[in-house]
Amino acid sequence: MQTILVVDDEQSERQEIAENLRSAGYNVVEAENYEEAIAVAEATQGISFLVADVALPDGNGCALATALRQRIPDLAVLFVSGHVGSEACRYYGLEVSDLHFLRKPFPPESLVTRVNRVVESGDWFPTLYVPKTWTSTGD
Numbered sequence: 051m052q053t054i055l056v057v058d059d060e061q062s063e064r065q066e067i068a069e070n071l072r073s074a075g076y077n078v079v080e081a082e083n084y085e086e087a088i089a090v091a092e093a094t095q096g097i098s099f100l101v102a103d104v105a106l107p108d109g110n111g112c113a114l115a116t117a118l119r120q121r122i123p124d125l126a127v128l129f130v131s132g133h134v135g136s137e138a139c140r141y142y143g144l145e146v147s148d149l150h151f152l153r154k155p156f157p158p159e160s161l162v163t164r165v166n167r168v169v170e171s172g173d174w175f176p177t178l179y180v181p182k183t184w185t186s187t188g189d
Contacts, residue, residue, distance in 0.1 A: 053077040054099040054165070057087040057114065058130070059107050063154065067101060067130070070158040071165065084109030091118055098124065099165065104131040126174035128164055130154055149173060 054076050058064035061082065068078045079094050081087035084106050091097055100118060102111030115127045132154030149171060152164050168174060 052098050052169070053079065053094065053096045054101055055079050055081065055087060055091060055094070055097050055118075057081045057083070057100070057102040057106065057111065059083055059103065059105075063103075066158075067161060070161050071101070073158075074162040074165075076165075083107055084114050087114055088117065091121060097122060099126045099128070099169070101128045101130060101161075101165070104129050124174065126168050128152060128168055130156075130161075 054071055056064055056068045056071065056078055057080075058067065059082050064080055064082065068080050071078050076099075077096075079090050079097065081090045085108055087102070097118075100111075100115055102114055104111045106114070111129050111131075115125070115129075119125045127150055129151050130153075131151075149164075149168060152160065
C-alpha cells in the first residue's frame with residue numbers, strides 16, 4: 051500500500067484530503083506545516099507520495115517537495131492551492147505542469163483521480179530547472 055504525506059495548514063481541508071485518500075485505499079500521514087512535514091517524513095517509513103498546499107505558514111510546498119526529494123528520490127508530488135497558482139513554484143526551481151497541480155476547491159474524485167494519474171504517468175516529480183539569475187550587466 052502506498053503511503054501519502056498530506057501537508058496543509060487548514061485542518062478541515064487537510065482532514066478532508068486525507069479521508070478521501072484513505073477511502074481510496076491509501077495509507078495517509080498528515081502534517082500541518084513545513085517543519086512538521088519534515089519530522090513526519092523522517093519518522094515514517096515508506097512515504098512515496100506528497101500532497102502539499104503550495105502556501106504554508108512556515109514555508110511552502112514547493113520547497114518542501116524539493117527537500118523531501120533529497121530524502122526520498124522516487125517521491126511523487128501533487129500540489130494543491132486555492133490562493134496561488136503553480137507558477138509560484140518557478141521561484142523554487144520547479145516547473146509544475148497541470149498534472150502536478152490541483153486548484154482548490156476540488157471534488158473528492160478529482161483528487162483521487164489526479165493522484166492515480168501522477169502514479170500511473172511515471173512523471174512523478176515536476177521538472178527541476180535552475181532559475182535564470184540576472185547580473186548587473188543584464189547578461
